Amino acid sequence: MKNVISSVLMLLIVVTSTANAKKVIVKEKEAKVIVMVNTASWCPACQGNGARVEKEVLSSYMKNPKVTIVVNDLSNEETKKVSKASCDKAGITTVAQTNVGTGMIYFIDAKTKKVLSQISVTKTTEEINAAFKNVIEKA
Structure with missing residues (x-):
């Protein structure tokens, strides 16, 4: 159970980081x-x-x-x-x-x-x- 929670948290961090990176790239492109x-x-x-x-x-x-x-x-x-x-x-x-x-x-x-x-x-x-x-x- 602990491993599952850790995996979900890690995935959430990666997804959030990727989404934020895309926002920055869009702003800089504009x-x-x-x-x-x-x-x-x-x-x-x-x-x-x-x-x-x-x-x-x-x-x-x-x-x-x-x-x-x-x-x-x-x-x-x-x-x-x-x-x-x-x-x-x-x-x-x-x-x-x-x-x-x-x-x-x-x-x-x-x-x-x-x-x-x-x-x-x-x-x-x-x-x-x-x-x-x-x-x-x-x-």
Whole structure:
């Protein structure tokens, strides 16, 4: 009986994991642009502008099916490890390793994984929104 329960639980885990993996793949296939936001707790530009950019820009694109947003937190080794997992999942590990400027937003083609453009979080809300719109329209 114990073996039967263990087998059923294992099967349930595999089925659930497969279903979740399919959802992620579908989302990434729909997305045209991956937005990587490099931040760090010690970054003055991030401290001064992060909350504004999150509230006034990023929040309005969170549900846009053409956009996948990945936060790449470079504060310390622990946050880097968590961020690496997110970058791996989005397929942008190489881009994240070569674009390490904090306080930056990188717009990445979801298909080719090439950086399309970038903008600093110190720019105005209007400039950052314009950068988002420009990249999404071209994608």
